[in-house]
Amino acid sequence: MDDKNLPECLTVAGRPMHLRLTGLVPVLTRRILGSFVDTIPIYRQLPEEELSGDITRVVESSLHLVARVLRERRGPLPEELSALVASAARRAEEGIPLEAVITAYHLGVQQAWDALVEPAERDDLADVLSANRLLLLFLGTAVEAICASYLAERQSMLSQEQYARDRVTSVLLRGESVVGPAADAGIRLAARYLVLSLALGTHPDEHQKGPGGPIASRRKLRRIRGALEEFAGSSAGEGLEEGTVLSVLDAGGGIVLVPLAEGGGTPWEWATTTRLTDALSRAAGVAVTAAAELAAPEKVKDAAGLTRQVLEVVRAFERPPGLYRLPDVTLEYQLTRPGAGRDALAALLSPLDGHPELLHTLETHLAHRLDRRGTATALHVHPNTVDYRVRRIAHLTGLHPSDPLDTQRLAAAVAARRLGG
Structure with a gap:
């Protein structure tokens, strides 16, 4: 001027x-x-x-x-x-x-x-x-x-860092050599990983219309990631290694890879993983169901596939939220593997195809551990109606829910139908 x-x-x-x-x-x-x-x-x-x-x-x-x-x-x-x-x-x-x-x-x-x-x-x-x-x-x-x-x-910078993390995670989950991508990203690979498949419940705020629902979903994921990082840092020395937690998550869940220390022959304390699952649930304010396995970097792909299958079985059998491993659902897992056996199990319920109220009653009755009053309350019907429908199920399928052996077969048949689509 x-x-x-x-x-x-x-x-x-x-x-x-x-x-x-x-x-x-x-x-x-x-x-x-x-x-x-x-x-x-x-x-x-x-x-x-x-x-x-x-x-x-x-x-x-x-x-x-x-x-x-x-x-x-x-x-x-x-x-x-x-x-x-x-x-x-x-x-x-x-x-x-x-x-x-x-x-x-x-x-x-x-x-x-x-x-x-x-x-x-x-x-x-x-x-x-x-x-x-x-x-x-x-x-x-x-x-x-x-x-x-x-x-x-x-x-x-964060976008570049996140891209590098995502690339390392993707390579691990594909079972490819990860040494180069990890070096490029400045990520030190752990000797082994805690591989978690997560199913996240829906927060009440996610039901809001407009932008409120998506914002609540993003906030839930941010709390989940923060809890993972905090737990990995605070639990170093308990088998966890302070390092980069890798994840592929959306509002419904996904895969998490938590770095673990060498182990030195000491068995992994699964109680630590239970505490982690509880911490994630508290942070997110929703129910968290997790399937877990341990794996070296080159075995992460197989472990991720197994934990996803275990999580499917847990959800198909309507188990409560919490931490699960394959030994917890071995029978259910084997019964629901694809093939002739699963098809035969699913076919046991074919007589109910024209009776959706009976199929729903059976699923609800099994979920309530054959408690007729609990089933009636869940279905909003009289307990006598539950008794009548149970008799109809037994008549059509030849399997009676009150018989312990038949109950196992019915539960497996329900899961087979769900997992078979």
């Missing part, structure tokens, strides 16, 4: 404020850098080269910009903030917390303000108040710009 078009200068003790501030830049820069080191712990850990180089230049640039703001009595223009914006991106790349960056700007403005108004007299009050508004305008505009730059850089 041409000098003749500039507004009247703001003054302090008879001297234009922008000239006073410009003259103080060398002294103020040293003072501000000192306040960074004294007040912000992470700045004490920065290399001297960075403090005396990049950060010093940004402080000097900011002070000169504040002087221009005072001289022209206006807020900073976007193009004038380019040095600050670029610096914020570099701090994000270096991993310096955003709150530390923002604190640094507040400290710098505070130091500049104190030095600027130190010689102020009573007659300077109006100009001092105007200068105060301008510095607040500078600070607000600058913080907004640096936050946007910092967060954009972090988002870009």
Whole structure:
């Protein structure tokens, strides 16, 4: 802006404020850098080269910009903030917390303000108040710009990190060599993994219409991931290894790979996995059903396939939420394997195909462990109606739910029909 078009200068003790501030830049820069080191712990850990180089230049640039703001009595223009914006991106790349960056700007403005108004007299009050508004305008505009730059850089970095994690997870689940992708992603492979197949219940908030439902789903997943990371870190030394937890999850569940320590011949304590399952359920606020297995990296594919099948069996037999392994459902698992045996089991219920109320009654009766009153309550019918339908089921299928052997065959037949589609 041409000098003749500039507004009247703001003054302090008879001297234009922008000239006073410009003259103080060398002294103020040293003072501000000192306040960074004294007040912000992470700045004490920065290399001297960075403090005396990049950060010093940004402080000097900011002070000169504040002087221009005072001289022209206006807020900073976007193009004038380019040095600050670029610096914020570099701090994000270096991993310096955003709150530390923002604190640094507040400290710098505070130091500049104190030095600027130190010689102020009573007659300077109006100009001092105007200068105060301008510095607040500078600070607000600058913080907004640096936050946007910092967060954009972090988002870009997180996207790259997540892509690298997803690639390693995908390679592990395909059973391919993972050494190269893990090295590229900076992920140290564990000697073995706890492979978890998860089924997540639906949070009540997910039923909301509009954007509320999807937001609730994302919040649930974020809590699940946070609980996984926290548990892996806090349980190091109990068999878990502090490292990268890999996952492929959506609102309904998915696969999680938790890094484990070497083992050294010590059996894995499955109670630890039970605690993890409980922790995930508490964090998400929903029921969590998990199937688990241990596997070396090259065996993750097979373990993931097995845990998915175990989880299918658990859900088909309507087992309660919690942790399951193959030994917990060995009989059910074997009965429901694809083939002639499963088809024959499913065919036992073919006589009920034209009677959906009977099939539903059978499923509900089995789920309630043959409790006629519990079944009646669930179906909203009289217990005598349950008795009548049970007799009809026995008549049509030749299998009576009150007979222990027939009960096993009926339960297996129900699961076979479900797993067979």
